Amino acid sequence: MTIRWKYLIILIVLLPLLGLGFAWSGLMGVRASTGHWAATDWFLHWVMKNSVRTAALSVDVPSLDDPALVPAAAGHFESGCAICHGSPAQGRSDAVLAMLPPPPDLKEKVPSWSDAQLFEIVKHGVRFTGMPAWPTQMRDDEVWAMVAFLRKLPQMDANAYFQASGLHGIGHAGEVSPLPITCESCHADKKLNNGSIIPRLAGQSEAYLLNSLKAYAAKQRPSGIMEVAVGTLPEEGLPELAKYYAGQKLPLRPAQPSVDPTLVAKGQELAEKGRxxxxxxxxxxxxxxxGGNPAYPRISGQNTAYIARQLHLFQTGVRGGSQFNHLMTEAAKNLKEEDITALATFFAGRESVGP
Ligand code: HEC
Ligand code: HEC
Ligand code: HEC
Incomplete structure (x- = not known):
């Protein structure tokens, strides 16, 4: 009996050493060219599915019905995901298809995952596969927008995808000649309305626009979407963009008959006098x-949903921004939910008066 125990202990000590020896010998293949064995492929995907399924159990899914979630995510998908996963506007290159495992066509894969599981994959990425995590771990709201978009993707034809992502160049005979995503793909004023979570830039203060672009590039204002949008721009290009948008005239939106006048009055009272x-x-x-500080942004004429979302971000301390950002974090601290609704409604319908 004691002898058997001895052998067992020797085996337990020896096995990992043998494994290490095998790895050291160089006989263990790491060549991607030969692919995985079918069993390895199955095993790795099985491990990934189990891990995602378990992690997704603790995820609370918000409502994803808001149509405003789709455009911001669609533009980001085209510039940040389609290079690997393909899209109605671009195929996958041979180089990408040679990755191990190759990034799958998401139109086919999305239906097999729940919303919470998609959230897990998009937020955290998948180790050892090339599937990256969301650029910031602080913006779950952006990850949810991506999940809302992915849900729609399988039913989208090329035209719907071009509309949503803001790609230009839908030819006359159904011909498709996409140009890359630009600032206007997302920010073009005609694409936005009061429900949009993408901000209007026209007529915004130049100093504020420049500070914001620098803050995104330096990751001092967390946004995976804007981080990718400014990521490839040289820093010298930012002042020109700030100047361009500051110089645009902000078109007034027609007054909205559905707006509740008591809400507007409450917002105005708070805006003028505070509490x-x-x-x-x-x-x-x-x-x-x-005569105020030009680095403080204009709020009047901004989209209702965008204003409310930013106020929530300030309240939870993740908004970030320029060196003046702490002033606004402090100002938003004691706002109640109904204050935010009233303020967002008031400012969205107000004509700007400067600086
Ligand atoms: C550098 C290439 C690359 C980029 C960029 C990329 N992915 Fe992936 N993605 C992968 C690979 C590879 C897998 C396969 C992982 C696996 O099978 O375990 C994957 C898997 C996925 C899956 C799970 C699909 C399935 O059933 O395996 C989803 C969903 C997904 N990616 C969404 C996205 C989104 C959204 C973006 C952009 C924010 C993105 N990916 C960007 C490479 C990429
Ligand atoms: C894929 C869509 C998309 C693209 C492309 C994009 N943006 Fe944005 N932009 C957004 C979203 C969404 C936000 C809000 C992010 C946040 O919550 O901080 C934003 C915010 C901004 C802000 C902050 C405005 C404010 O009021 O605080 C500026 C400035 C800006 N974008 C400029 C640009 C410029 C310049 C480009 C082109 C280089 C660009 N964006 C490209 C979606 C996009
Ligand atoms: C003490 C000065 C100060 C007060 C008071 C103040 N803000 Fe701000 N606010 C700022 C500054 C500075 C920023 C820009 C922060 C940054 O990104 O650098 C800002 C940003 C914002 C933004 C984001 C704009 C955008 O385009 O992203 C909103 C919305 C906003 N404020 C609304 C309000 C509301 C509503 C109130 C009243 C409850 C208020 N602010 C009170 C200084 C102030």
Missing amino acids: PADKVPACLSCHEKP
Whole structure:
């Protein structure tokens, strides 16, 4: 009996050493050219599926019905994901198809995953496969927008995809000649409305636009979408873009009959006077104040949904921004949910008065 135990212990010590010896010998193949054995392929994907399934159990899924989630994610998909996964506007290159494992066509794969599982994969990526994590781990709202888009992807024809992602160049005879995603693919004013989570840039202060672009590039304002959009631009190009958008005229939106006037009045009261009892400052003591700091942004005329989303980000401390960012984090701290709705509604319908 004791002798058997002895052998067992020797075996337990020896096995890992043998494994190490085999790895050291150089006989273990790492060539991607020969692919995985079918069993290895199956095993790796099985491990990945199990891991995603377990991690997704603790994920709470928000409502993904808002149509405004799709355009921001679609543009990002074309510039950040399609190079590997392909899209209605671009195929996968031979180099990409030679990856091990090759990135799959998502139109086919998406239906086999739940929303929570897609969230897990897109947020964290998949180790040892080339599937990257979302550029920032702080913006779950952006990852959810991507999940909302992926859900729609299998039903999208090329035209719907071009519309959503803001690719230009839909030819006359159904011919497709895509140009790469540009700032206008997402920010073109005609694509936006009060429900949009992409901001209007026209007429915004130049100093603020430049600070924002620099903050995205330096990862001081977390956004996977904008990080990728400015990632390939040289820093010298940023002032020109800030100047261009600051110089655009902000077209006024027609007044919205559906807006509740008591909500607007409540927003106006807060914006002008604040609520000292709750330490809520008057927004207009900083924003759009004649002769005020040009690095403080214009809020009037901005989209309702974008304003509300940014206020939520300030409240949770993840908004980031320029060196003045802490002022706004402080200002947003004591806002209640109904304050945010009222302020966003008021500012979206207000005509800007400067600086
Ligand atoms: C550098 C190439 C690359 C890029 C860029 C990339 N992926 Fe992937 N992706 C992969 C690979 C490889 C897999 C396969 C992983 C596996 O099978 O375990 C994968 C798997 C996935 C899956 C799971 C599909 C399945 O059933 O295996 C989803 C969903 C996905 N990617 C979404 C995205 C999204 C969204 C983006 C952009 C934000 C993106 N990917 C960017 C390479 C990439
Ligand atoms: C794929 C869509 C997409 C593309 C392409 C894109 N943006 Fe954006 N942009 C967004 C979204 C979404 C936000 C909001 C991000 C956030 O929550 O901080 C944003 C925010 C911004 C802001 C901050 C505005 C504010 O009011 O704080 C600026 C400035 C900006 N973008 C400029 C640009 C420029 C310049 C380009 C081209 C180089 C560009 N964007 C390309 C989607 C895009
Ligand atoms: C003490 C000055 C100050 C006060 C008071 C203030 N803000 Fe701000 N706010 C700022 C600054 C500075 C920024 C820009 C932060 C950055 O990105 O650098 C900002 C940014 C914002 C943004 C983001 C704009 C965009 O385009 O992304 C919104 C929305 C906003 N403020 C709304 C409000 C509202 C609503 C109030 C009133 C409750 C308010 N602010 C009060 C200084 C202030």
